[in-house]
Amino acid sequence: xxxxxxxxxxxxxxxxxxxxxxxxxxxxxxxxxxxxxxxxxxxxxxxxxxxxxxxxxxxxxxxxxxxxxxxxxxxxxxxxxxxxxxxxxxxxxxxxxxxxxxxxxxxxxxxxxxxxxxxxxxxxxxxxxxxxxxxxxxxxxxxxxxxxxxxxxxxxxxxxxxxxxxxxxxxxxxxxxxxxxxxxxxxxxxxxxxxxxxxxxxxxxxxxxxxxxxxxxxxxxxxxxxxxxxxxxxxxxxxxxxxxxxxxxxxxxxxxxxxxxxxxxxxxxxxxxxxxxxxxxxxxxxxxxxxxxxxxxxxxxxxxxxxxxxxxxxxxxxxxxxxxxxxxxxxxxxxxxxxxxxxxxxxxxxxxxxxxxxxxxxxxxxxxxxxxxxxxxxxxxxxxxxxxxxxxxxxxx
Amino acid sequence: xxxxxxxxxxxxxxxxxxxxxxxxxxxxxxxxxxxxxxxxxxxxxxxxxxxxxxxxxxxxxxxxxxxxxxxxxxxxxxxxxxxxxxxxxxxxxxxxxxxxxxxxxxxxxxxxxxxxxxxxxxxxxxxxxxxxxxxxxxxxxxxxxxxxxxxxxxxxxxxxxxxxxxxxxxxxxxxxxxxxxxxxxxxxxxxxxxxxxxxxxxxxxxxxxxxxxxxxxxxxxxxxxxxxxxxxxxxxxxxxxxxxxxxxxxxxxxxxxxxxxxxxxxxxxxxxxxxxxxxxxxxxxxx
Numbered sequence: 001x002x003x004x005x006x007x008x009x010x011x012x013x014x015x016x017x018x019x020x021x022x023x024x025x026x027x028x029x030x031x032x033x034x035x036x037x038x039x040x041x042x043x044x045x046x047x048x049x050x051x052x053x054x055x056x057x058x059x060x061x062x063x064x065x066x067x068x069x070x071x072x073x074x075x076x077x078x079x080x081x082x083x084x085x086x087x088x089x090x091x092x093x094x095x096x097x098x099x100x101x102x103x104x105x106x107x108x109x110x111x112x113x114x115x116x117x118x119x120x121x122x123x124x125x126x127x128x129x130x131x132x133x134x135x136x137x138x139x140x141x142x143x144x145x146x147x148x149x150x151x152x153x154x155x156x157x158x159x160x161x162x163x164x165x166x167x168x169x170x171x172x173x174x175x176x177x178x179x180x181x182x183x184x185x186x187x188x189x190x191x192x193x194x195x196x197x198x199x200x201x202x203x204x205x206x207x208x209x210x211x212x213x214x215x216x217x218x219x220x221x222x223x224x225x226x227x228x229x230x231x232x233x234x235x236x237x238x239x240x241x242x243x244x245x246x247x248x249x250x251x252x253x254x255x256x257x258x259x260x261x262x263x264x265x266x267x268x269x270x271x272x273x274x275x276x277x278x279x280x281x282x283x284x285x286x287x288x289x290x291x292x293x294x295x296x297x298x299x300x301x302x303x304x305x306x307x308x309x310x311x312x313x314x315x316x317x318x319x320x321x322x323x324x325x326x327x328x329x330x331x332x333x334x335x336x337x338x339x340x341x342x343x344x345x346x347x348x349x350x351x352x353x354x355x356x357x358x359x360x361x362x363x364x365x366x367x368x369x370x371x372x373x374x375x376x377x378x379x380x381x382x383x384x385x386x387x388x389x390x391x392x393x394x395x396x397x
Numbered sequence: 398x399x400x401x402x403x404x405x406x407x408x409x410x411x412x413x414x415x416x417x418x419x420x421x422x423x424x425x426x427x428x429x430x431x432x433x434x435x436x437x438x439x440x441x442x443x444x445x446x447x448x449x450x451x452x453x454x455x456x457x458x459x460x461x462x463x464x465x466x467x468x469x470x471x472x473x474x475x476x477x478x479x480x481x482x483x484x485x486x487x488x489x490x491x492x493x494x495x496x497x498x499x500x501x502x503x504x505x506x507x508x509x510x511x512x513x514x515x516x517x518x519x520x521x522x523x524x525x526x527x528x529x530x531x532x533x534x535x536x537x538x539x540x541x542x543x544x545x546x547x548x549x550x551x552x553x554x555x556x557x558x559x560x561x562x563x564x565x566x567x568x569x570x571x572x573x574x575x576x577x578x579x580x581x582x583x584x585x586x587x588x589x590x591x592x593x594x595x596x597x598x599x600x601x602x603x604x605x606x607x608x609x610x611x612x613x614x615x616x617x618x619x620x621x622x623x624x625x626x627x628x629x630x631x632x633x634x635x636x637x638x639x640x641x642x643x644x645x646x647x648x649x650x651x652x653x654x655x656x657x658x659x660x661x662x663x664x665x666x667x668x669x670x671x672x673x674x675x676x677x678x679x680x681x682x683x684x
Contacts, residue, residue, distance in 0.1 A: 040504075041612055044512030176657040202657040205615060208607045212651040212659075213409045215400060215531065232514045232610060241536040243524050265513040268452070269608050 018090060030068075030073035031333060032091035033323050034102035035316065036114060037128075041080035042206065042231045045263050046106045046129075046312050048160050050076070053316035056299050067327040073319070075099060078088055078112045086110035090117045090125070099123070100333035101326070103319040106312060108132035108179035115143045122335045124342060126322060128315040132182045133363035142335065144342055144366040146354055148320050150183040152369040153280060158256065159190035161386040162224060165395055170198040171222035173237060173250070175205040175211060175229045183228050183256060198222075210240050218246055223254045234260045237270040237383065242273030252372070252397060255279040262309045264303055267380065278376045283311035283350055284384050287373065292321070292366075293350040318349035399530040404648045406527060411557045414603055416637045417544045418617060419624035420551060421595035428568045430488060431481060434495040436621055437614030438502035439593045442446045443600030444609035445506065448515040458520055466597045473593030477586045478511030482496025485585070499614065506611035516608035517601075540602045547598050548637060555633065565590055568631070579676045596621075620663075627667050629680025638678055640668060 021367050035054060039047030054074050062071045075097045081092035087107070088294035093099045094117070102118065102125040105111040111130030119140040125195035127135050127145040131153065136145045162170060169189055184200060191198045199220045212227035214237075217225065225247065227234050234255050236360045242246045261279035270277075285307060288294045296317055300308045308314065322345060327333065330341040343366075347354045351370035358366060376395060383393035413559030419442060423432045433439075445463035450456045456464065480498065484491035522531040523537050553559040566574045567584045575581050599617075600609070607613070624643055628635025644661045670678060 004649065040507060040512075042610070044507060044611070045621070048512060202655075202658055204659050206660060208613075208616075209407070209411060212404060212648050213656050215403050216532075216652070216656075219400070234610070235514065236607065241538075243532065245532045263513055265515065265608070269514050269516050271519075 034099035035104040039078035049310035049313040057320035081107040083113035087113040136367040137363035154186040168222040169222040171217040172200040227274035248276040408645030408648035412641035416640025418599035419621040425592040435499040437618030437654035439596040443597030444604035451517040469597035477589040514608035543608040629677030632679040635679030
């Protein structure tokens with residue numbers, strides 16, 4: 001009987017060791033990269049777009065031999081757009097999953113919490129879609145952004161667009177988040193500099209009813225309404241601005257974030273109020289900036305059987321390509337080597353040729369600003385109206 | 398004057414809708430002594446049903462709405478039987494059960510309906526030029542009138558019908574009611590169904606204005622609890638008064654103080670009322 005017990009012990013021990021060995025072998029076969037972003041909460045739609053982009057990026061990277069001869073594996077951690085969850089989520093990716101690098105995020109509040117974690121653990125983090133200037137403005141060595149910064153979007157796109165088309169009075173509605181308040185201040189400064197009169201109303205991030213704010217705006221009689229409200233909140237704002245007779249008759253609305261105007265239920269939620277709405281975007285089906293953009297588009301349609309709508313799927317696709325390129329050029333997964341490789345990046349992705357700024361002192365440090373488009377819905381068709389050189393049609397008022 | 402009238406109108410409209418949503422919470426608290434944390438998720442379920450029936454299945458809104466409410470009512474009966482019934486007499490247990498239910502439902506909605514908002518078609522279109530001063534959505538006005546009708550119907554049910562008397566009797570004293578031949582378990586089950594149906598009615602009325610998403614329920618529950626506590630636990634008149642006060646205070650606060658702290662004003666009023674009158678404005682145990 002004793003022998004049988006002893007045999008069992010040996011078998012269990014052998015099984016445990018073999019499982020441990022198998023895990024170790026499996027772990028060595030892949031290099032893990034973390035993705036942070038909202039899969040639940042008000043911006044869960046972004047998580048969906050991220051999932052699509054991750055699939056396409058992994059197909060492309062692993063189809064071309066992976067990284068350092070191994071397959072790239074992605075571990076996606078939900079941050080729900082919440083700073084506390086974002087910080088703990090990234091910490092989990094670093095300590096539990098042992099990711100060599102992390103990418104993603106689309107909420108500035110969450111990203112601002114993550115950058116401290118990345119810098120503390122000395123693990124490179126490439127932000128895809130959190131726009132607040134401080135994400136790179138803090139000058140952290142291990143933090144990069146291959147996506148729009150508020151300053152770039154406002155100064156290079158929104159203010160130039162307003163000046164170019166001769167809008168006379170501007171109303172700003174901004175949500176009280178890090179992104180909303182940050183971009184509002186930059187827009188105010190830009191309008192001040194351009195000498196264009198404006199008024200500002202700050203609204204709650206999760207507010208559904210905007211009648212009070214819109215009534216104040218009606219009294220100001222603007223011809224342009226800048227909406228710095230993310231998620232479904234902007235749908236409510238557009239629908240209600242139409243109900244009170246503000247848009248599109250008296251003013252046009254420019255949505256400063258982009259994807260919510262492209263989400264599948266946009267037209268169902270806003271109805272005809274969406275006609276002539278303007279939004280900022282990184283993507284348009286008729287404006288493919290690079291070969292990679294063409295290939296992404298083709299792969300997306302083949303894989304998902306539909307046209308890509310939320311440009312954040314391509315944003316995460318792009319940053320994963322950047323991560324893979326840096327790991328391959330670094331030749332190892334050492335953090336400092338990865339940072340050096342990232343600083344020397346010159347890679348064509350879907351949105352253009354990525355090259356990170358290296359001069360410290362401003363938001364441009366470790367920042368690459370992709371070209372942005374201003375698109376108008378005209379009879380449910382997307383028409384690029386700015387910049388003029390990329391325009392596919394005329395602005396309608 | 399035009400501005401003030403607009404803010405007051407919007408405050409009254411929002412307040413009536415808040416009151417309708419909160420009545421269900423108050424009913425369940427008053428009769429069953431159960432705090433239903435999943436109240437907002439019930440509201441959202443009705444919104445999803447309403448959108449599903451009218452958009453996906455093409456059923457006219459006038460038919461889709463009662464179908465959605467009936468569906469939620471049946472769902473509530475099952476929930477009461479499966480989860481709530483075993484917790485009677487243990488408030489903490491029922492609170493935990495309904496809290497878990499709310500989390501499960503939120504995730505189920507995300508899985509089944511996805512993260513994007515769902516909206517049934519508007520019942521009416523366009524906007525009215527109210528008092529010749531400002532434009533106001535016809536859908537909001539019709540929603541408010543419908544809510545007023547439902548609230549009036551609920552009060553009639555409570556005070557003028559046999560079932561209303563039975564509910565009030567159970568609320569006052571379960572043991573004596575049972576001695577009089579009333580089955581408190583059955584009354585509880587139907588009351589829970591009616592409470593959830595009230596949430597569902599608020600959901601189907603409001604979804605054309607504010608489409609539903611899996612997590613919008615959190616705000617709905619929070620507002621309903623604020624209204625119930627403000628008006629007084631278990632008081633239906635308090636619910637209506639609390640809803641109106643909250644709606645008006647939020648709108649005036651956003652208009653004249655700061656629009657980015659709209660919901661803070663409601664909590665300030667709540668704390669003030671509780672400091673002066675801890676049982677709420679119309680607080681009493683009996684119906």
